Amino acid sequence: MTDSSAGEAVRKRGRPTETERAQRRDEILDAAQQLFLERGYGDVSLDQIASAASVTKRTIYAYVGDKTAVFAAVVSRLNQLILIPAEHVDLEALAIRLVLTLHSDVAISLHRMVIAEALQFPDLARSFHAAGPQKYIDTLGDLIGNSAAAEQLFAVLLGEPHRRRLLGLDGPPTPAEAEAHAKAALSSLRLQG
Template sequence: MATDDAAPARKRGRPTEAERVQRRDEILDAAVKLFIENGFGGVTFDDIREEAHVTKRTIYGHFATRAEIFLAAVERLRDRALTHPGAGSLQELATSIVEILHSDEAIALHRLVIASAREFPELGAQFYRDGPESYIAALRQHVSDPALAEALFSLLLGEPHRRRLLGLTPAPSPSDAAAVAAAALARLRVS
């Protein structure tokens, strides 16, 4: 008898590229869920395998370590923000950054890396390179002054992000994210 948690039947043989991408996302989704519930150090490959309904071999086909899985989740969020169809103008990019970085998943990963950075310092360093540094670099494509790009990134997070990290407010709606981005741009007088 099948349960609601039963994994869908998978065809045998070599997966297509689309199936590989889907499996990778399923592994990332399962790992993020487990990391949030149990902390970075409290999750094993066996836990991820069970949650994702895949074999260890499938996981190892994509990732060699838990850190790689965690950082792939960070990269996935970054890619969503920076390749968002509406992220062409500075206003659109800033709005996309606010929407993604204030999302439940990004907030959970941010909390997790802060809690784990002391025990896993390389995770914190790579998180910064793959996350904030990448967002600042993308903002630099729209503003000429590197210091201004960094200040803008800080304004896009600011107190609303801190309140999200503390669980005081929900994720912003798209219109709220646009308002936060517009206010940050107005404070710096960039557009």
């Protein structure tokens, strides 16, 4: 056994528990996210993800699906940082979490990758939009009761600061900056309404 594998837990035989299944799925998604960010979508194979996650390709299919599904699952994990049941969140808190998360280094890197590869992999772009932006717009729409206004709000929450992040001109916002940005976005839309 080498030093690099000495710390790895030995997987037991038999049917994994729900906790073990969730942990293995997270390991797959962690490996996939790292590879996607390092190499881009097109230059990553399921075999590489399987190797990096120390699982078989069959396990990836069983736990997540094909490569597009793996990428969608990576994007969906960002939702866990943002989306909580609507009965437990208010619009301002959601707006702040959207700004913090979507302007984060990981979200920006994933967004850049999708933009770079969207024409070659249109399913990737569709998957990214469905798993990310569309979910956020739908959630905002549920909270404010107006899908057109939700789309506007989402656009303002990203806005020029997001474009500057995509271009590498600015770093991620601090919590105070994210809060100020979110409040300004909400205020500007209230003024228009």
